[in-house]
Amino acid sequence: MEMRIDVRRCNAQPEQDALRIRDAAAMVRPVTAPIADRLSLRLRPGHDRRLRAGHPWVFSNELDWSPDMRQLAPGVVVRLVTAGGRPEGAFMFNPRSLIAARRLSRDPEALIDRDFVAGRLERAGALRTRLFATPYHRLCHAEGDGLPGLVIDRYGDVFVVSHNTAGMAALEAEILAAVTGLYAPAAVVARDDSPARPLEGLAERVSMLAGILPERVVVEEGGVTFPIDPLGGQKTGWFYDQRFNRDAVAALARGGRVLDAYCHTGAFGLRCAADGAAHVTLADRSEPALALAAETARRNGLADRVDIVRAEVFGLLERLAGERTVFDLVVCDPPAFAKSRKDHGPALKGYEKLARLAASVVAPGGFLFLASCSHHVSAEEFATCVARGLTRADREGRVVRAAGAGPDHPVHPHLPESAYLKAQLLQLD
Secondary structure, three states: OOOOOOOHHHHOOOHHHHHHHHHHHOOOOHHHHHHOOOOOOEOOOOOHHHHOOOEEEEEEEHHHOOOHHHHHOOOEEEEEOOOOEEEEEEEOOOOOOOEEEEEEEEOOOOOOOOOHHHHHHHHHHHHHHOOOOOOOOOOOEHHHHOOOOOEEEEEEEEEEHHHHHHHHHHHHHHHHHHHHHHOOEEEEEEEEEEOOOHHOOOOEEEEEEOOOOOOOOEEOOOOOEEEOOOOOOOOOOOOOOHHHHHHHHHHHOEEEEEEEEOOOOHHHHHHHHOOOOOEEEEEEHHHHHHHHHHHHHOOOOOHHHEEEEOOOOHHHHHHHHOOOOOOEEEEEEEOOOOHHHHHHHHHHHHHHHHHHHHOOOOEEEEEEEOOOOOOOOOHHHHHHHHHHHHHOOOOEEEEHHHHHHHHOOOOOOOOOOHHHOOEEEEEEO
């Protein structure tokens, strides 16, 4: 069916827009407002090139602001038009955020409701069905799946949802209804405690949205069943982004000695044990995470080949190097070293030091896997840090795999900077 756009409405006079802005500011649920009441916000002259080229974000300094716009409810759906009046689509708007508008649809009259969300989630689910044989994956990855800031991880019939933008927070009821209608989940958990929420003016919380959690929530991967904690674990309880990197690392483990540093709940190391590693050492400083790793090892019959060490990783690596202890495979998948731009310089030094120390405990001919989930460190910078670390450790080698997150973490074509995960797998001489 052809959609006709009323250009006259998009070219409304500024005083008319101001009246409608004041009315919209009083809306309790802005996303469900009638399309006839949708506001038209304007870009500044000359600030439409990036948007027209396909970029889905508009920054606050690109908008033609009026005082009343500051009073709009975060998450309200608006039309965005160029200075000349050309409509650019339907956007969710947040006057408190540096990223002021995020595109939901190229159709400025698109109805943003339960059916809209369900359509996007149905499309995302169809992709995961093509990619995976089991219901353990990231179901929705924000802009990559057309729902900016929405993350949903699926653990069988348990769904963990993160509303990381004001627009998705305002759509919470519609998102829950869509998930319930499509999947009839046993439980839906809100993990709304990410660092992104304060930037959107949102409070942090962790809560049950629907259903009852089963006694044990698990992930099945590579023949290992991992119990997880959706309410208390890191992020949503599991790191699906490293799945294919774990596949690659585990395939090299047979018969070897493995060190999994920053192991968290032991995903890399226990996958290696299941694939035939002779011995695996799991190291982390989190006692709850190590307890879960120990439980996983026992439940999967791997405990006799697994040692668990609670330690700070840099100190552990220095001690092992001093003792001349080496491993056939070393994995270092640390938390983000650069959580903000101000951490950028120290993070680069940290990654270089980690590469140096980790390389010093890899046996000749062995393998080293290093990863960075720091959004503020580029792939090129990370690769340079790794190379410098190897040189400082007086080691030679070769990169046999350079990768990012798995395909259930799709990247919007115009947001390459959102590809946060960088990983290198090297063989060292």
